[in-house]
Amino acid sequence: CFEVTRDAMFHLGIDRSTQNNIFKVLSGLLHLGNVCFSNPLDESQPCELEDKAKDFVKTAGDLLNIPVEELLEVIRIRTITAGKQQQIFKKPCSRAECETRRDCLAKVIYAKLFEWLVSVINDSIYAEPSVWTSFIGLLDVYGFEAFPENNLEQLCINYANEKLQQHFVAHYLKAQQEEYAAEGLQWSFINYQDNQNCLDLIEGNPLSIFSLLNEECRLNRCSNTDLFQTRIEKALSNNQCLSRDRFSKKPNFIISHYAGNVCYQLTAMVEKNKDPIPPELVHVLQNSKDPLLQKLFPVTERSQNNI
CATH class of the missing domain: 1.20.58.530 (Methane Monooxygenase Hydroxylase; Chain G, domain 1)
Structure with missing residues (x-):
């Protein structure tokens, strides 16, 4: 299946280098999802990483081309801007907040990557409206869901x-x-x-x-x-x-x-509906040296409030 996917990407004009960048970003998200935190002994300090998480966060940083120190800071420390002079304060996040910010970072990258891929596919198969005779529309949605707990x-x-x-x-x-x-x-x-x-x-x-x-x-x-x-x-x-x-x-x-x-x-339904993206998460992605992330998060696109 993987080779079939690669062949399809070649047919759509996505070269091997870009494909590798896509797979690197996706792999980085998988490693990022494995990063777990533990509550610090001192609440004034950032949450500690569980021992097995240290390798995951390093690998995630390498794959996303983001320095590990910067990655850990945006996940574990919240930036607050207050006052008329827009003073900046930094506050350590709780364990639950760290997990939320980790997931938020992964979701915003995945969403942007998905939108970009759809755009690439559309551009590849696009034809001038003057020569249209018919079209095929694809709608891919989840089926009806009913679990023991639903949100x-x-x-x-x-x-x-x-x-x-x-x-x-x-x-x-x-x-x-x-x-x-x-x-x-x-x-x-x-x-x-x-x-x-x-x-x-x-x-x-x-x-x-x-x-x-x-x-x-x-x-x-x-x-x-x-x-x-x-x-x-x-x-x-x-x-x-x-x-x-x-x-x-x-x-x-x-x-x-x-x-x-x-x-x-x-x-948690209200919190999920807000789904805010902290500006510092967007900024760290804009500063990534990865060519694909630079394309997904151009510097001109400053922080959005939500996805």
Whole structure:
């Protein structure tokens, strides 16, 4: 499979050197994900690396062409800018914060690499609109997910599947049946489930789970999952697709999807939706000597707040 991938990349105009840079970056992310931290004895000091993590972080730094000291600093130390004079303060991160920043760094690199690859593929197969006759569109999404514990990731995936289901129903079954009826054809009517009520619950305006979630993020206050659960139930109680697991001690809500009921945990959902990218993480990537990372994170593209 690896050789098939390489051959496909050659056909798309991605030379061997660029391929190797891609694989180096991906390998660096794998090693970065293995870096584990332990709480320091002195809270004024950065988190300590577990013994086995030292080799992982060194390898990750080498593959990403980032000095290990700089890599460790942006993961373990938070930079705070305050005051009218924009004074800069540095504060050691907790173990949980270090893990979040490590994952954030990996995600932003992977996301940029993915977007760049899609752009390269599109440029390679592009033809002038004047000679278009037809096209092939590829849509690659996760299937419907329902795990013992579900959070924002599963909510977004299942929302996408709900939209696809609605598109299929509205643009195929419903339209086809209306056409048959207009032509006076005799046939057996197919009963289908309209999932608009579920979509209104997730994405509707002015009130929906997404709108309430975004509002919580804009308020920029400490997340209170019990209060958030109460807000959801109070605002959306009239929607029959909403319920909750009253036997669970964890704040949650249940959505009746077209494919079945899914219980979503509210813990950390607000934080995941914020998904902020600390500016210092972007800066360390912009300063990398790796040619691919320099292309993905040009110096002119200064820090974004979120992905």
